[in-house]
Amino acid sequence: MKHFAQSRTTLADAIAQLKAARARCVIPEEVPAKRQKTDEPESTETVTKETERAWKHEEPPPPKLAGTDWEEPRTKTNLQLMGENVTGVEWRYFIKDESRRSFAGHLSNPFGKTTCASWFAKIRVGTKWTQPSTRWGPMPRKTAWMVAPSSVCAYEYGGMTVQPTPYPAWMIELMKEVMPYCGLKELNEMPDSCNLNLYEDKTQMVGWHADDEDLFQGKFQDCRIISLSLGATRQFELELNWPEEGESLGASQQLADGDLCTMEGMTQKHYMHRVPEEEGPVGQRINLTWRWIAKLPRASERNKPQAA
């Protein structure tokens, strides 16, 4: 059964939400090719949740280590959770899956509403948003990909390529405000890339996926992702790729204005995540997910940055 870590209301409501989600579930637009069903429809025809999940299981589970664990313990890879590295604020880890060395943390808005509103406005107008085409039509949100000078490369996923924009000055200022809440104080230890998403209304979403592209090496080594949400509250869901008998499928967390969320360790290998469509009206939301590029493509394969 799905585990709603931060249930909006009652269990009955949660079950009703799940049923509704199943009924309206659409094919994710960015299912990586290796997970696509060969008989997938050509259009945004609705499919059941079960069909969608069946895709995820096409990849067989990876072998477990001797014993019951899927991954080496944190002590072995020196993984310190970002929320464990800060004092004065309360991070809550809504996924703490030691056996898979997979973690997701949440921190409620530590910045205040006024600051967040000014960031929203600055990012909304200061970003060159694109809406690439997918095989199912336009991507159901707008996006941008920003990189530090050391890490210029395009971001390719789900059959699309998003060209890089150099970090604008506001991005550096924003990171200086945000990153200390993740235990990162020095510029040279801060993330070198950021994927930005603009969700303009309740229909805009991101389907089930993992940030498991080669760039981040998240299937092979500990990988940190930091997300900042601005504007409307949306639901963020994570589900296990290979759940075991009797295990909760995953967890769900509401991300409100100014909230920080992390995915750490091997989460990109063992879990998928998504932001589903909403039923009721919701306003605009911007999400920034910062990452570290672990494997830069060869210079000849990189794309030239666009002007900011």
Ligand SMILES: O=C(O)CCC(=O)C(=O)O
């Ligand atoms: O909007 C969000 O909270 C999630 C965005 C996301 O999953 C991504 O950029 O990969």
